[in-house]
Amino acid sequence: MKKIIILGSTGSIGTNALEVVRKSQDKFQVVGISGHRNYKLLIEQIEEFKPKYVSVGTDEGYEKIREKFPEIEVYLKDEGLKELASKDDYDILLTAVSGAIGIEATVEGIKRGKRIALANKETMVAAGPYINRLLKENPKAEIVPVDSEHSAIFQSMLGGAKKEVRKIIITASGGTFRGKTEEELRDVSVEQALKHPNWSMGKKITIDSSTLVNKGLEVIEAHELFGVDYDDIEVLVHPQSIIHSMVEFKDRAVIAQLGAPDMKLPIQYAFTYPCREESLAMEPLDFMKVSTLTFEKPDHKTFKGIQLAFKAGKIGKTMPAVLNAANEVAVELFLKGKIKFLTIYEIIEKAMERHIPLEIDGVELIKTVDRETREWVYSNYER
Structure with missing residues (x-):
């Protein structure tokens, strides 16, 4: 028990x-x-x-x-x-x-x-x-x-040694606005942004998915969790959300974890690891209903979340904390109708530009950077 x-x-x-x-x-x-x-x-x-x-x-x-x-x-x-x-x-x-x-x-x-x-x-x-x-x-x-993507990577990496990993491939649904242009996103509503095509999630993470900031945060998290260089992490849009992520090994074998888009699977695995227990909480994946699995490159020009995260992650130190704090407040302001959807990117970029990264020596520094970043966003964007 x-x-x-x-x-x-x-x-x-x-x-x-x-x-x-x-x-x-x-x-x-x-x-x-x-x-x-x-x-x-x-x-x-x-x-x-x-x-x-x-x-x-x-x-x-x-x-x-x-x-x-x-x-x-x-x-x-x-x-x-x-x-x-x-x-x-x-x-x-x-x-x-x-x-x-x-x-x-x-x-x-x-x-x-x-x-x-x-x-x-x-x-x-x-x-x-x-x-x-x-x-x-x-x-x-x-x-x-427990994140579906990182659970998938965790499971896939069991297929080989850490030194044998060539790269991690993180999949993304593409979010609510996949295929939209920057012009089409200028005046989108909160209600439109919250209509995720595959997953039922909280409001904050659904907005993060629509900006692809969520996927950018996952890139940084994957780097920290699995010790893989940023240059060896790739993001692919996979609209069906059946393959939750993949690991390519040096011999070019690719191991993926598949499953229905249901968070109960990675939750149960985190509870039972290293064992796999019978799941009574979810239905099995029906391959007869999965007619097609497709992949495409993210549109980095329109959806800047991934590239901003790569930049913050490669700078390191406290810069990812700034990215995270600025994004949290920006999403909050968008959900309250106080900023436009695309202003989320503007806020993150400007918060990062003004920050001088510091070496992390404990939680207090992270809390200070988090608080100061939030205060700056509120003072400049809350109307």
């Missing part, structure tokens, strides 16, 4: 993770969960899964949960995530929160020698060198990625 803490249990990844647990209650026990604003759903999850620890993002939710469940330890906001990860009586920490708030919780889990089921790409993007250093200092800890 593996004991699991789920950070972000009310979001898309978190609810899928609970469905995996629901279908395999003899294998997994949820001992802690966290949610941000949706405390009503969090209460429903508490009633069903009976965790010992809960963190919630709002004062109202905190009071409601404390009143309703006096026997449970309840924590509040970002510090609450850190508190949950600081517990000792769990095996796996699923970090399914969005944004840089997941970094400190990941650090606490690593220090305690836990498995991190990583669904928070900002952790490796903003703090990759520091996280990798912590992993070396805490050899009992490990990261098993």
